[in-house]
Amino acid sequence: MCEANAYLVKGGKEELVMESVDVIRPEGTSIYIQDIFGEQLWVKARIKEMNLVQHRIVFEEDQCLEG
Amino acid sequence: MCEANAYLVKGGKEELVMESVDVIRPEGTSIYIQDIFGEQLWVKARIKEMNLVQHRIVFEEDQCLEG
Numbered sequence: 750m751c752e753a754n755a756y757l758v759k760g761g762k763e764e765l766v767m768e769s770v771d772v773i774r775p776e777g778t779s780i781y782i783q784d785i786f787g788e789q790l791w792v793k794a795r796i797k798e799m800n801l802v803q804h805r806i807v808f809e810e811d812q813c814l815e816g
Numbered sequence: 817m818c819e820a821n822a823y824l825v826k827g828g829k830e831e832l833v834m835e836s837v838d839v840i841r842p843e844g845t846s847i848y849i850q851d852i853f854g855e856q857l858w859v860k861a862r863i864k865e866m867n868l869v870q871h872r873i874v875f876e877e878d879q880c881l882e883g
Contacts (some may be wrong), residue, residue, distance in 0.1 A: 751818035751868050773866040785869060796863065801818050801841040802852060 753804040757794055758795050763807070766792055770806060778811060788795075819852050820871040824861055830874070833859055837873060840866075845878060 752769040767790055772783040779791045794808035818867040819836040834857055846858045861875035 751820075751871060753818075753868055766882075771867060771869045771870075773863075775863055796842055799866075800838060801820055801840075802838045803869070804818060 751801070751804075753799070753801065753806050755782055755806040755808065757792060758797060758807060758809040766790065766808070773806065776801070780808060782806075818868070818871075820866070820868065820873050822849055822859075822873040822875065824859060825864065825874060825876040841871065843855065847875060849873075861882070 752771050753766060754761045755767045757766045767782055769784045769798045770782050771785045774781040775796065779793050780796065781789065781791055781804055785788050792808055795811050797807040797809040799806045819838050821832060822834045823830045824833045830869040833850055836848055837849050837853045838852045841848040842863065846860050847863065848856065848858055850856050855875045859875055862878050864874045866873045
């Protein structure tokens with residue numbers, strides 16, 4: 750299977766938010782993610798980088814929302 | 817390998833822009849993509865949806881740029 754793990758960079762640290770991610774869909778200021786088991790999550794962030802061969806998705810908090 | 821094919825929705829049609837995509841990185845109003853062979857491409861678009869199990873990445877043209 751070719752799912753990936755999704756990480757959120759928050760305060761300089763990387764935290765795992767979901768494993769085995771299948772679907773990623775930006776929706777306004779959030780990102781909808783769904784894993785291969787159908788679990789769903791909305792992350793208030795933007796996509797920083799994805800590396801599919803390494804199975805890595807990295808989100809970062811939108812700094813515009815913090816001010 | 818877990819790379820994916822990247823498609824761009826343009827005028828209602830889907831066109832293949834790159835096969836075997838490894839890295840995806842939004843950069844301002846463009847998206848930087850790199851395939852497993854190191855080939856690079858910048859696509860003036862935003863991410864619409866990704867489905868990793870189906871190896872599909874779909875971009876769409878940013879409608880804000882068209883007006």
